[in-house]
Amino acid sequence: MITDWNVQNVIWECQKMYHGATDPHMTGFVNWPCKQDLYRVKFAVDEMLKNTSGFAGEQEWLEELQKEKVWKALKK
Numbered sequence: 001m002i003t004d005w006n007v008q009n010v011i012w013e014c015q016k017m018y019h020g021a022t023d024p025h026m027t028g029f030v031n032w033p034c035k036q037d038l039y040r041v042k043f044a045v046d047e048m049l050k051n052t053s054g055f056a057g058e059q060e061w062l063e064e065l066q067k068e069k070v071w072k073a074l075k076k
Contacts (some may be wrong), residue, residue: 015042 020026020034
């Protein structure tokens with residue numbers, strides 16, 4: 001399989017939705033559809049992950065990401 005997508009571009013698109021959902025200069029009529037799009041992406045990704053196999057080293061990798069997340073939160 002050729003991986004012809006760019007993770008940073010996918011994250012960038014989600015960040016645009018996030019900024020649309022949190023823009024204080026906009027009303028809920030603009031913010032809410034952006035948040036709905038984030039939910040649509042989240043639900044789609046959750047469903048895809050649920051239907052994939054587990055892989056060697058996956059749990060350790062996820063634990064490492066969780067540790068990084070905790071450290072970032074503690075540094076704030």
